[in-house]
Amino acid sequence: MKIETRTLQFDHLLTYETELPREDWQDGVFIMNDVQLGLELYKNGSIFFSAEPIKDNSNLHFTYFLPLNEEVELD
């Protein structure tokens, strides 16, 4: 398996943060999949997430990202 150096860069992302047991990582993906977008707003990339250990807690801090075609203001 080849490992290479790259950057990860996006301009418009919708994010969702939560703490979950590691095995429940898919819960956040389901939530992001259910996000309803408007007519001229659409998903233009794969959903991805970051995971970070929490001190003295077996859960992980997850941040889920949903790439969008343009900027959006949340209500």
Next chain:
Amino acid sequence: MDEALVLRQADQEADFHAAYQTIKDHAQANNIEIEDKYYVVLIEIYRGYYYRFICSFKETELFTMIFGNYSIAYRNVVSKYYNFHPDQLDHTINSFVQLLVENDYHPTGNVFYSMIIELAEDGLMTAEIFIPIEESNFTNTTGEQMFFRSYFLIESMIMTRVLNDFEQKASEKFVELHHYMKIFI
């Protein structure tokens, strides 16, 4: 639908049946065999709809060249919004490529665009043009508004192709895709 008879502004006829009869008469007078199934396309205008009446020729398949469940995926995609005259598409793409090259980026040779406003009153269209580059890192120092994403993916698309005569045929195909969506999606 590859070949069809179209009656524009069919709402001037008494009803659907009268519109169908008008087309049938025309077909008969011209020795054209048409299918029994017909399509009515509603076109939205300010205070309601007017409709277009379409009968397809016999033995032609409906929307033969439109495919569903298509997706596009690229890595390292830069995009920029442009207003331009439809004839200037090539020129506009070239100037975007030039802008990237001048800033030491290397376009991979692919390009695609998304129509934001098809044709405004001033005859200009607005589109977001997307160009994948070889670099995975993008820093915009130009002062021009550009966007970059490491991964680009659009799923669940309908797709059709054109060969040659791109500028003319692209807009025809665009209308075809619209009709397809109205009828089937």
